[in-house]
Amino acid sequence: MTKERTFVMIKPDAVQRGLVGEIIRRFEQKGTKIVAMKLVSVSRELAEKHYEIHKGKPFFEPTVKYIMSAPVVAMVLEGNDIIEMVRTMIGKTDPMKAEMGTIRGDFCQFIGRNLVHGSDGSDTAEFEISLWFKPEEISKYTKIDERWLQE
Ligand code: IDP
Ligand code: MG
Numbered sequence: 758m759t760k761e762r763t764f765v766m767i768k769p770d771a772v773q774r775g776l777v778g779e780i781i782r783r784f785e786q787k788g789t790k791i792v793a794m795k796l797v798s799v800s801r802e803l804a805e806k807h808y809e810i811h812k813g814k815p816f817f818e819p820t821v822k823y824i825m826s827a828p829v830v831a832m833v834l835e836g837n838d839i840i841e842m843v844r845t846m847i848g849k850t851d852p853m854k855a856e857m858g859t860i861r862g863d864f865c866q867f868i869g870r871n872l873v874h875g876s877d878g879s880d881t882a883e884f885e886i887s888l889w890f891k892p893e894e895i896s897k898y899t900k901i902d903e904r905w906l907q908e
Pocket of ligand 1: 811849
């Protein structure tokens with residue numbers, strides 16, 4: 758197991774639909790550690806940088822507009838193999854293909870309103886964390902359940 762950090766964004770539809778607590782609860786119950794978190798009204802510059810890998814695709818502009826449409830909750834989670842774990846918990850990009858029990862599978866229907874983002878690899882996690890957070894916004898601390906979560 759590798760200790761990693763990942764970037765999670767609770768998107769505008771989740772904030773508007775009152776699902777922030779539910780989504781954070783799922784990550785907390787799984788035993789993940791929140792090391793940074795803030796509410797952000799996303800600028801076009803930030804939105805375009807975040808989705809720059811998708812520039813040129815037909816959904817680029819709608820997706821940029823989507824994450825600028827209302828505040829988002831930006832978070833950094835830390836833990837063993839957390840990048841893949843968060844992706845598994847979020848579910849497939851298209852909510853109609855996402856398994857029940859995942860966030861997208863349980864709470865949404867449209868690919869362009871899919872509630873939550875999680876970094877898809879170690880390079881993107883590093884890029885996204887540095888894009889959204891200053892180093893001093895990321896906390897280092899011991900969580901008291903850590904030794905009970907691990908063998
Ligand atoms: P991911 O969020 O599961 O990593 P990506 O393929 O990286 O999915 O796409 C980024 C975001 O762009 C998606 O979460 C979704 O909001 C939006 N998106 C992706 N593909 C489509 C599409 O075909 N139609 C509309 N929106 C899309
Ligand atoms: Mg992606």
